[in-house]
Structures are given as C-alpha cells and as structure tokens.
Amino acid sequence: MKKNRRLLIIISVVFLLLIVFMYIPSLQAQLIKYSFDHNKEVFTETKVVSRTEFLEIVHHQRKLAQRLESSKKYALVAEEVREGLDKAFHAFYVIDEHLNYELLTVEYPITKYKDQEYTIEFMSGKVTISKVKAKNGDWIDYDEDD
Secondary structure, three states: HHHHHHHHHHHHHHHHHHHHHHHHHHHHHHHHHHHHHHEEEEEEEEEEEEEEEEEEEEEHHHHHHHHHHHHOOOOOHHHHHHHHHHHHHHHHHHHHHHHEEEEEEEEEEEEEOOOOOEEEEEEEEOEEEEEEOOOOOOEOOOOOOO
16 A cells, blocks of 8 residues: 555656646746846837838848747747737838838837847837838828828
8 A cells, every 4th residue: 555655656746747847948938038028128219211121120020030939948038029020011011012112211119128148129019100202202201091
C-alpha cells in the first residue's frame, strides 16, 4: 500500500513538473510584457514621406513582427507589433490606389518598449494621412471620405 502511494506521489510530481515546464515560455512572455508595459513610451510622429519611404517603414515593421513572433519570449509584444502593422495597411492601400500622390503627410502613434536587451519601437495605431502632394506639385488636404 505504501509503495502504491509513493508511486502515485512520484507520478503526480512528475506530471506537475511537466505542466510547469510546458508553461514556462508563456510565463516568460507574460513577465517580459509586464516589464515592457512599465517602461512603455507612446508618442505621435508626423512625417512627410514618399510612397517608397512609407513602404519601407511598413516593411521594417513586418520584419520586426516576424523576428519577434519567432521568439517565444517576445510573443506578446509581437502581437502588438502585428496589430500596428495591420492598422498601417489602410494607409498603404490609399498610397497604392493613388499613384499620382508624390508625397504624403502621415501621422501615427509610436510605441517604444525598452528593457536591458532590446529597444522595440513600432507603429501602434491608426495611420492618418492629412495631406498629399500631387505630381503637379499641389498639396491637397486629404479626406478619407472622398
């Protein structure tokens, strides 16, 4: 009877350890995100960019999202980077639809996370296009409803 009880306790402990080890990456990601949230800085950036420059910004954010997604440690931050990227695609489509726009004035929130290892900076909200410069040189107020 004692042998069965001891075996049951050993199996239970091994089972609990397996569960704990299985959740370590998730717990680590939660701790990293918690640490980042305490060192979070959000500000708005306004830039005049060409079509190519904006596409480079979006491409850089896509690469950042991919790099963070491949790391279990930064998985929760990767989700936030990916959400910001999704919001940036609206402006990307506007640029893609209007090839006659030479430059755009865009405004978007930037989130900056900092810890001992990394500083991660990314677009974190809606990209607003306020003005566009047509190929004829005229700056035009941009209205999304048009």
